[in-house]
Amino acid sequence: MGAFDFLLQGLATAAEPMMLLYALIGVTLGTAVGVLPGIGPALTVALLLPVTYRLDAAGSLIMFAGIYYGGMYGGSTTSILLNTPGESASIITALEGNKMARKGRGGPALATAAIGSFIAGLIATLLLAFLAPWIVKVALVFGPREYFALMVLAFVTVSAAFGDSALRGLTSLFLGLALACVGIDQLTGQARLEFGVPVLLDGIEVTTMAVAMFAVGEALFIAGQRIHIDDELTAVKGSIWMSASDWARSWKPWLRGTFIGFPIGAMPAGGAEIGTFLSYATEKKLSKHPEEFGHGAIEGVAGPEAANNASAAGTLVPLLTLGLPTSATAAIMLAGFQQFGLQPGPLLFATNPTLVWGLIASLLIANFMLLVLNLPLIGLWVKLLTVPKPWLYAGILLFATLGTIGANPSTFELGMLLGFGVLGYGMRLFGYPIAPIVVGLILGPMAEQHLRRALSISQGDWGYLVQSPIAAVLLGIAALALIVPLILRARGKGEMLSQLAGDED
């Protein structure tokens, strides 16, 4: 069967009433968190991990993907109407979108953002569907050493390649790797780092860690920042629909934004923001009306909004085909797969095609839902901003605590949630990225297993790890990703590489 047949099968799964309900909940929650500044999809998915523990795996994952897509849609609303980006990927939208709104063209700005997001999401999801089987075919020949090399590459790119400080990123990563060693050794059955505490023999629960770092730590950090939105909301005047000229000026930026955002989203540590800035710069260069940029050019909204949605689908390419998270939300989604005993990667396409293709197809449906939800309900989304912030943060902490206790009813688990939550807050406060610690905890045991298997095959010969061309290339790229930024920093260009590893979207 080809990708198209699998996609049709997936559509049949995703169109089941319960799956549609999960997708609707996901996109609604996603849009809401996208609208609210400071709260992102990573935090929301982390918060929902323990709650979905006993639910249907496919439904939960469809909901998580809906949150991710919805977050990208929702961020543009406050960017355009309030000049306050709900998401970091919507910063550039505020530049032209708010100027359009102030000129009484808020409707077309919101429309080009929503339709551009829809088209980009649609094309990028189809690209994901048709590219994934090819990558899976390549990945199926991977042995333990290739997988180990792939994980080393993931570790380096997420923690050190674009980090403000490679040391901080690597510290966070090694903390995660150390925590991953806690519990019973899967190969020898020996207890490790359990310090005589029997509960620790089961290891550190990834879900608890993810909730603590991304929900508790982030909520404390955002609450500590005292975000105030005191700007006046720009009312949407006139027609919400785009004129013929708006359509003519938008369709090319939508397409270009899609093809810029998708590969950057798939790139390790790429994130959605780089694509939006690149798309803006490209549109300004190619526009027939460059003088309008900075005064409300519709191309400056259409391109970046398409780019940020395409990047979300791009992120799912390495996650689903190789099991590699390239952003914080992807890392949390990986934890989501693992809580249902699933391991994303080439084998998942063979062992659980209904789930994988159902998930991919659900993105197409989520896109339609988002288009319908976003434009007519703008007033409702903007009202969310009136929710008092202390209520919101208290709600997040309460939900995180109840969810964790519900999934693992023990005081020890609650203690871990609070302890790691405070650690996450401290790390954010002192500029340590939190994505590497979670990636280390999730991928650490797999990397260890593959390394030990490879060394067993080679009877302890470490040279075996670089004797495969694929593994050698992957390790070479990882070494370059570690060394080149150090050289650039030494030459005083370090600022351009800072903190991308900690991409929280």
Add this chain to the structure above:
Amino acid sequence: MTIIRYIRSALRMFGAAVSVVSDLRVNHLPSERELNRLGIKKADFQAIHLN
């Protein structure tokens, strides 16, 4: 020559985008030079309410 110039311009734009995003992630205001490379005026950028 045109192709080389095009590639250089694209790489410069990519570098500027990475630089701007990196600064934003550590709550720093991106430099004027990098913003200009992306066709953004610093004053316009400062007008956005970043949290």
